[in-house]
Amino acid sequence: MLKSDTVEHILHDEKTTVAVIGSGFSGLSAAAYLAKAGCSVHVYEKNNEIGGRSRQLVGNGYTFDMGPSWYWMPEVFENFFNDFGYKASDFYELEQLDPGFTVVFGKKDVLHIPADYAALEALFESIEPGSARQLTLFLEEAAFKYRTGMNKLVHKPGLSLLEFADWDLIRGAFKLQVFTSFSKHVRRFFKDERLITLMEFPVLFLGAMPEDTPALYSLMNYAGLKLGTWYPKGGFGKVIEGMQKVCEAQGVVFHTNSAVSSFRVTGKHVKTIGTKYSESKCDGVIASADYHHVEEQLLDEAYRNYDTAYWTKRVMAPSSLIFYLGVTSRIEKLEHHTLFFDADLKLHASEIYKNPKWPTKPLFYVCCPSKSDNTVAPLGHENLFILMPLAPGIEDTEALRKEYFNLIMDRLEDYTGVPIRTALDFNESYCAKDFKADYNSFKGNAYGLANTLMQTAHLKPSIKNKKIKNLFYAGQLTVPGPGVPPSIISGKVSAELLIQYLNHK
Template sequence: MAAKPNGHISRIAVIGSGFAGLSAAAYMGKAGYHVDVYEKNQQLGGRARQLITENGYLFDMGPSWYWMPDVFERFFNDFGYTSGDFYELEALDPGFSIVYSENEVLDVPSDYQGIRNLFESIESGSALRLDQFLKEAEFKYKVGMEKLVYKPGLSLTEFADVDLMKGVFKLQVFTSFSKHVKKFFKHPKLVALMEFPVLFLGAMPQDTPALYSLMNYAGLKLGTWYPKGGFSSVIKAMKTVAERQGVNFYFDKPIIDFTIHNRLVSEIGLKNERKPYDGIIAAADYHHIEEKLLGNQYRNYSNAYWDKRVLAPSCLIFYIGVNRRIDKLKHHTLFFDQDLKQHALEIYKQPAWPSKPLFYVCCPSKTETGLAPEGHENLFILMPLAPGLEDGEILREKYFELILGRLEKYTGNPIRKHLDYKKSYCVSDFIADYNSYRGNAYGLANTLMQTANLKPSLKNNKIDNLFYAGQLTVPGPGVPPSIISGNVAAQQLVKYFNH
């Protein structure tokens, strides 16, 4: 158990209060350890912080898509709760909309029969092919999300599981996602619809394993949901669960260094004090922990290794308050009115500010009042961007004008004349606020060479009581994988104490 033979209860420090950190802390607390969470910012939640303006707008600063509700439920169930004990979920209908041009909009219904009808109306015979595609994707989701992602990725023997062995070819880890989609669908609208989840979370569709069609199953079969109060409701709920396991939280407390002795971290260094701990879960940026807190002697990977990693995108975000309603927008709207391939190239292959960007608009005030003053609209606009780019004010303004021009044209609404609030967020902000490696927003891209055991290890190989969680280790980018990552790191640390 958590107590040592001398009766001392082992003390754990968790670095970072995003989804991975909250998850790890809750599981360690449940296992009977003394757990302290250290957050460098003044606010809970990491990338899922909230921005509250003086004139009555409430923005989720990061995640806005609630997919894979079963992963959230599994977390709460592990502590004897359901998500409904903390927040209300609303199914969005349409789940999301895709704008191909001013007059061509695809509203993706929340019910599956509606989705089949939509596919059939675009490409004859595609409804049956969608059934087949999603049947395969469901298998990948069941094996991938229930087995594969809960593996720590420390040894190939983890895959000696009968279901995994039988399913390894059906998982299509070595097949290109793009080729897989095009085997089923020919119409560019349907191809774009199926490819969008990997573009925003990973890599070029041709470099992403077909395993990730499990994302299509999540989006089209399990539905798109909205947690009332926004994602901060989920963060607050997870904090409550952690606190009920005895976890303590400390804000505005960046970790400066570690005391390391005999392959163990024995203390963490804060600005004005040092504190003793028996185990560490680093749910902050992996590269930052390695470079700034461990140095060359104790890090797993060299800078040369990190430089070769393929990162998921960074992004340019605008948080905008508008003092009028915008009828034509839905809760989630994806603007695919430019060439998808070109923008993907400018993110992944020839990093540059995009010539004709795609972008995404979230308008949660369509679903929930209280996120904006009455009669106003709350807009979160995101443009995926290559990580590591310069992002000065002039560039941000240029893209604001470009995006708003297209948004105004589409909605028939002079939005810029009705701005009530505006804030931008980009590469340099991700670095300043989250020590994010090269300003990435999502973590490592889901490429073939960065899947499962090929991701940075969740265990430090030179320090026995230090484990990593979050989007730069297993299982990967996105909110559900981060929650799972915290769970897996906690299991490994408990295992270390029990060996």
């Protein structure tokens, strides 16, 4: 929480102006907390709309979330709004999905993951005798990691190992399993490959093979299986809209179509930022845009935290090939979230992380929000968001997009029994080139930095510029890491650090 004396100090300094670069979740979070502390906050967004990766695409009666579609860890969103005297329900209606999601292993081998925990235990037991008890044990461990991670670890700025000299963390270090492989951890509890895949799938989006991801991240399983999968009616754009309203109520000013093109640094301070429209004075900067882009394009070499070689060695989370499809008929067999794991998970993961290439037989994910929300598609139509994880830094051509569209459609149409390709009245794709063009995304990544052991906590790119005193970073390339809830927390942590600096300069 922001300290009251911090807020009071800045409230008495009318000249304190802060620039926030980027209006994704981390930028909006940082802007709101800075404005609450009395800063005059200006947010600079390169695109025409607020929201970063959570912008919405609207056309022909459809409203598509362009990026995030999984609403996990609802308390993080709630805590944000509570900090400003609101509730999430002041801005959008939240619905728990049941089933939370569906996993397709084959045409007749489908798991619907129920919201009710007793039903989930029964499902596990029907697949592998004794696994209901194992699931309970697994999630008890995961619950400890979740509580420790969300209450302690994710709020630490990662500036020093001394931050972790906390008795509760030290006492629970063994139980956090930071040095244990996620893959080995899961296999201690389950033998059936479908259950193993079910438990491993969340880490596919954390940016590493399950065997290279710390078992700490079983906290994701707790979030998904115990806390539930939710949906904000109207899509994630409603969450962005709510956060923007919070910012504006605090006095934040937004500048769209205003990419930051330069910093003027004097001594060890950013004094002004430049856009194509103007040069503006500032007392501090939160860079929630792509970290690599800010370092390489906006800062002279002498002011960068990291050189080009450092970035070349980073392990990035995946890019994605995404299709936004409007379908003129209903698709009964699809649920709100459907994961197609009717292919080899290990092979696809290897072709993302170990041997980068367009996948031989890809896994993919389909979001059909029109199952839960009649506002996102015309009556009787379906809204489909299809995502295929892809190696970062990979070639992206229209021919490849078309090839993989047909490959995915062959399997999707076979599963659903619906000739989707002949029933389209909206069809747009999005891939690595678009991530680079719209977000200056390093290697066209979609999810930020991989959560490997060597890129955890203080081993991530620093949230603080080490050479410029009033420049801090936020977002998925710094602490705490990729994902919407971590990004919201990242914005808050970076704002608190800048406020501390402004108080003591």
